[in-house]
Amino acid sequence: MSITVIIPTYNYGRFIESALLSVLLQDFRPLEVIVVNDGSTDDTDLVCEKVRKWLTDHQHTKPDVYQDVTLMLVHRENDGPSAARNTGLNLATGDYIAFLDADDLYPAGRLSDMVDFLEENPSYDMVFGLAQIIPDAFMSQIEIHCEDLNAKHPDIHHPINNTFQTKRMPGVHTGVYRKKAFSKVGKFDESLRYYEDIDWLLRAEHTGMEMFFTEQVVLYHRNHAGSMTSNIHEMRKGHLNFIRKLRNSNQTLPDSFNIKWNFSP
Amino acid sequence: MVLSAVLICFSNFIQSVPIKNQSFVTNHPRIALESINGETIIIDFETGLYYSARNEAYIIIELMLSGLSLQEIMDTCVQYSKLDAELVFPLVEGYIAALLEAEIIVPAAEATQVTDLTETSATKEQDASLLNHAIWTTGTFNAPVLESFKDMQELLLMDPIHDTTPKGWPEKK
Numbered sequence: 001m002s003i004t005v006i007i008p009t010y011n012y013g014r015f016i017e018s019a020l021l022s023v024l025l026q027d028f029r030p031l032e033v034i035v036v037n038d039g040s041t042d043d044t045d046l047v048c049e050k051v052r053k054w055l056t057d058h059q060h061t062k063p064d065v066y067q068d069v070t071l072m073l074v075h076r077e078n079d080g081p082s083a084a085r086n087t088g089l090n091l092a093t094g095d096y097i098a099f100l101d102a103d104d105l106y107p108a109g110r111l112s113d114m115v116d117f118l119e120e121n122p123s124y125d126m127v128f129g130l131a132q133i134i135p136d137a138f139m140s141q142i143e144i145h146c147e148d149l150n151a152k153h154p155d156i157h158h159p160i161n162n163t164f165q166t167k168r169m170p171g172v173h174t175g176v177y178r179k180k181a182f183s184k185v186g187k188f189d190e191s192l193r194y195y196e197d198i199d200w201l202l203r204a205e206h207t208g209m210e211m212f213f214t215e216q217v218v219l220y221h222r223n224h225a226g227s228m229t230s231n232i233h234e235m236r237k238g239h240l241n242f243i244r245k246l247r248n249s250n251q252t253l254p255d256s257f258n259i260k261w262n263f264s265p
Numbered sequence: 266m267v268l269s270a271v272l273i274c275f276s277n278f279i280q281s282v283p284i285k286n287q288s289f290v291t292n293h294p295r296i297a298l299e300s301i302n303g304e305t306i307i308i309d310f311e312t313g314l315y316y317s318a319r320n321e322a323y324i325i326i327e328l329m330l331s332g333l334s335l336q337e338i339m340d341t342c343v344q345y346s347k348l349d350a351e352l353v354f355p356l357v358e359g360y361i362a363a364l365l366e367a368e369i370i371v372p373a374a375e376a377t378q379v380t381d382l383t384e385t386s387a388t389k390e391q392d393a394s395l396l397n398h399a400i401w402t403t404g405t406f407n408a409p410v411l412e413s414f415k416d417m418q419e420l421l422l423m424d425p426i427h428d429t430t431p432k433g434w435p436e437k438k
Binding site for chain 2: 133135136164165167169170171194195197198221223235236237239240243244246247252253254258261262
């Protein structure tokens with residue numbers, strides 16, 4: 001069994017090094033990482049190439065640890081997170097799929113714990129964990145830089161201040177999925193730039209996918225001013241687009257979905 | 266005590282009967298609204314409710330967004346439906362009153378904010394399509410309906426995906 005981690009990114013060159021390393025340093029193998037550069041105009045490519053060099057070097061010096069790790073960099077014209085994730089899905093070879101946004105981090109052991117769960121529980125199609133919201137300033141406590149990576153692995157278990165909220169986050173980046181789930185549910189709706197996660201999860205619910213929720217923190221979610229929804233106008237358009245899609249398909253969010261994702265009254 | 270009760274009733278009466286020469290705009294920034302393919306979707310970011318307006322309701326909203334006064338909207342509906350004013354006027358008036366009551370729209374004279382870019386007001390082309398709308402051929406003018414939905418309430422009031430803050434998840438309003 002193998003896993004593919006898909007990282008869509010748009011102009012997050014300042015964050016992606018840490019995000020990538022938090023994946024490459026996971027203890028699950030074989031590991032395939034696909035970075036989909038969604039038309040970035042910043043230094044994303046340079047940073048990714050730097051990490052790729054780091055990986056190549058370590059594949060020579062520590063083949064026992066890194067020989068089953070591949071890092072693929074893919075470019076596409078900017079078309080939003082759904083299209084970028086779908087590009088990654090089209091290339092993915094893993095039996096399991098996970099997603100990471102380029103400004104977030106995986107805690108250590110996250111992939112192996114979640115894949116182990118799905119291996120031991122074949123009735124579930126996907127497993128989700130909790131996200132912890134970390135202010136940007138505090139995220140630097142757990143950021144990992146290539147220069148710091150010597151013979152010893154950095155401790156990505158770095159304790160996070162427990163006062164930061166830890167909750168269920170209804171996004172696809174808190175899950176691990178059997179690849180076949182995407183054959184049943186379909187891919188991400190490329191017409192949506194907001195709530196594309198909710199849309200996919202809602203379709204998974206309607207398709208009868210079995211979801212399990214752990215109480216383990218599986219994502220450090222960075223809160224920073226540059227997040228997509230800092231533009232109120234775009235956010236509102238996103239809300240309207242998603243609601244229009246619901247209306248066009250005569251759907252509403254079912255109570256079971258709201259309860260499952262903890263946003264029911 | 267009695268006086269205050271009467272005043273409340275009177276103020277409600279005033280609010281529920283829109284003035285006929287008034288025109289209206291959406292209640293920004295609280296409301297976002299979009300019309301596509303014969304349906305208007307309205308989101309109230311203060312209550313988390315969203316609304317759908319189709320057919321007669323859609324026509325009225327589009328005419329309202331084009332800047333017509335209530336009287337002009339009523340006259341247009343009478344002209345194109347070819348039905349009696351006694352039938353059409355109260356239905357249009359009642360619907361505008363319902364939009365006011367839900368605070369989706371406000372009298373244009375009271376509006377303090379410029380129109381949000383999410384709002385689609387009728388262009389000349391849209392005006393033409395409104396006036397050729399299929400409802401005018403039915404020979405009827407049904408009571409316009411303001412359908413409301415609350416299934417997105419939690420998401421809209423407290424967007425747990427996007428609307429996080431340095432303190433963590435957004436607070437429930």
